[in-house]
Amino acid sequence: MSAYKQFTTKDIVITPFSANKGFSYTGNALTASNVGVEVYFGTQPPTNKLIHETSTVDPWNTQLGSTVSGSQNATGFVNKLNTNSVYSSAMQLYYSNYFGSMSGSLIATSSLLYGLEGPRNNPFAEYNNINIGLSGSNNMPIGAVQTPAYDNYEQSTILQTKTALLGEILKPNANYINVISIPSKLYGSNIEPQSFRMDYDNGSGTSFNIWDNGDGNLLYNYSNTENQYIGNICYPHGLAILNVISASNVDASGDDQGVVNNIGWWVLEGQNGYTGTNKLQYTTVRWSSSITLYEHQYKCVVRENEFGYSLNPSLLSGSQVNVPLGVNYVYKDFATGSYFSPYITTVGLYDNDQNLLAIGKLSVPTKVPMNSDLEIQVAFDSI
DSSP: OOOOOOOOGGGEEEEEEEEEEEEEEEGGGGGSTTTOOEEEEEEOOOTTSOTTSOOOOOTTTTTTOGGGGSSOOEEOSSSOEEHHHHHHHHHHHHSTTOSSOTTOOOEEEEEEOOSOOSSTTOTTHHHHOOOOSOTTOSSSOOOEEEEOSSOOOOSSSSOOOOOOOSOOSSSTTOOEEEEEEOOHHHHBTEEOTTOOEEEEEOSSSOEEEEEEOSSSEEEEEETTEEEEEEEEEEGGGTEEEEEOSSGGGOOTTSOHHHHHTTHHHHTTTTSTTOOSOOOGGGEEEEEEEEEEEEEEEEEEEEOTTSSOOOOOGGGBOGGGTTSOTTTOOOBOGGGGSTTOOOEEEEEEEEOTTOOEEEEEEEEEEEEOOSSSOEEEEEEEEEO
């Protein structure tokens, strides 16, 4: 049977801690059913097309095969997506503050600055002869505050490098990105910063490495280029985005950055109607997951004058065994003696409504001491 006792705050300790686990997959193991890493290739949709419509823009001059002019440009291994949707979604979510500058493009909000005189904080005053402050005033509104327009999931307080490509002069509507999507079941709460790495080696002279610098930027080494920007990573979303800085880098035979950023269409070759040989077999992706666990410790203290009485029906006298519980109060003689002390075998944790939440079993029955306190530690982990 059971008895209840209320915990106090000093009896409960809940401690959070982070647990990490490393993963590494190569080739077809990346897309196995128990892994599910997706490699997406995204293309910029033409200005005269809806996002879901087929794009006839081909940065590699028909190297992508017949699907480019077919029904829809499919990308991905298990979860098929439209290449235009991949590109547009990534630009909106992660690059919408960077359309005008690689270091961010701020806009003027309705908030106003105080304590400055003249039009120096009014970006339109120089052109429109507007001065909304009074000369010499220290408490009048003067100009709009410059702030980001969107939340682009910045990964650190350090200024990130990002590039939003929306149709450059050199090759309009021929921009592209690559997205490596890791499922949440494998990255937990987030990818551990500085743990992501992608290696490619086809054994024929083309070999490069990509990794994150811990601040949300992806860097790469290839040929004579070292530690150069190649994209961004969003740790809580499990997304690595490879993004060329300039549309002039789209050629497969172009500069180092263009070669590294070809990984997206390389892995599409030989599938979904694209021509060529699938090069996923040469690709290895590594990362460490991070998940926050909570260690619960409950200190159950039995004082020397507590729990000295048992409701176990086996203690009832033989003549009263068949009497309904709650009616029979006749116990065997030894159970009513002054030296009787019950044994504890199980500890249950209940909420305020007496709902059983957790059960702890003692390894051996433990007798309640008569002249001292007994302390039982109940510990378990939860997510």
